[in-house]
Amino acid sequence: EAGVAQSPRYKIIEKRQSVAFWCNPISGHATLYWYQQILGQGPKLLIQFQNNGVVDDSQLPKDRFSAERLKGVDSTLKIQPAKLEDSAVYLCASSLVSGQGPEQYFGPGTRLTVT
Amino acid sequence: AQSVTQLDSHVSVSEGTPVLLRCNYSSSYSPSLFWYVQHPNKGLQLLLKYTSAATLVKGINGFEAEFKKSETSFHLTKPSAHMSDAAEYFCVVDSGYSTLTFGKGTMLLVSP
Numbered sequence: 001e002a003g004v005a006q007s008p009r010y011k012i013i014e015k016r017q018s019v020a021f022w023c024n025p026i027s028g029h030a031t032l033y034w035y036q037q038i039l040g041q042g043p044k045l046l047i048q049f050q051n052n053g054v055v056d057d058s059q060l061p062k063d064r065f066s067a068e069r070l071k072g073v074d075s076t077l078k079i080q081p082a083k084l085e086d087s088a089v090y091l092c093a094s095s096l097v098s099g100q101g102p103e104q105y106f107g108p109g110t111r112l113t114v115t
Numbered sequence: 116a117q118s119v120t121q122l123d124s125h126v127s128v129s130e131g132t133p134v135l136l137r138c139n140y141s142s143s144y145s146p147s148l149f150w151y152v153q154h155p156n157k158g159l160q161l162l163l164k165y166t167s168a169a170t171l172v173k174g175i176n177g178f179e180a181e182f183k184k185s186e187t188s189f190h191l192t193k194p195s196a197h198m199s200d201a202a203e204y205f206c207v208v209d210s211g212y213s214t215l216t217f218g219k220g221t222m223l224l225v226s227p
Contacts, residue, residue: 004158033215042205042217043159056214091159104215106151106159 002026004107006092012113018080021110025073025094031055032069033104034077035091043091049075079112087114117142117210119189121218129226134178134193136221138206141187147209148189150180153220154202162204165189176200201225 005024013019025032030051035043046065048056051072060067064083069075079086089111093104122137140146150162163174170182180191189206206218 040219042207042220043215044217045214048214093159103161103164105161108156108158 004092004094004105006090006107006110008110009108010111010113012115013082015084015114016081018078019082019112020076020078021090021092021112023075023077023092023107025075025092026105029094029096029105030072031095031097031102032075033093033095034067034075035093037089037091037109039088046077082112082114084114087112117146117208117216119148119206119208119216119218121206121221123221124219125222125224127224127226128196130198131195134191134196134200134223136191136204136206136223138189138191138218139187140189140206140208142208148180148182149207149209149215150174150178150189150191151205151207151217152202153205159205162191196223196225198225198227 007022011019032049034046036046037043046060047067049069052069065079067077089109091109092107095102095104118141120139128134145167148165151159152162153159162178163172163180165172165182173179178193180189182189203220203222205220207215210216
């Protein structure tokens with residue numbers, strides 16, 4: 001089966017610019033996640049969707065980050081305006097179901113550099 | 116709140132020798148625990164998971180982990196390291212409703 005797709009793979013922008021990332025989960029996976037992985041750290045959950053509804057966005061910096069999942073399939077994550085500390089790899093993952101213990105499948109990530 | 120602590124940021128082994136990557140967890144209830152591996156420029160891949168069934172969990176590529184409640188540990192082991200095992204390994208706990216909390220990672224270096 002096809003894996004989780006993300007684009008672009010790399011992005012370089014200047015601070016205060018805006019940027020958007022796209023994710024296409026595995027077909028049929030109801031739950032979608034966005035993570036931020038800063039260099040030298042483990043991934044940190046930003047937002048979790050169940051179909052097209054938000055389950056958890058407690059760690060999403062809502063003053064500059066936004067995310068949507070239209071029709072319960074693809075998702076976009078946007079940063080506006082970007083700050084230097086937003087430089088990181090943004091990972092998208094999906095799982096068939098939610099609840100305790102489901103396996104999450106990760107995409108290759110988008111590496112963002114803010115200069 | 117659930118959390119994991121990976122006790123080593125780097126582990127170096129020689130090819131053919133055993134691997135031990137250490138992880139302690141903190142949880143107010145019986146947790147689901149995972150080990151993920153991340154090769155350079157590749158996505159995270161699930162190695163194995165514990166979800167309150169057998170305490171010794173076998174994963175892919177010869178890795179296994181043992182859940183020890185008395186020690187609050189979930190260490191990852193492999194009898195014989197291979198060059199292709201060189202990667203970063205993350206111990207992960209399910210914080211509830213499939214919200215994963217990752218450790219800081221352990222970089223495994225394998226020398227010939």
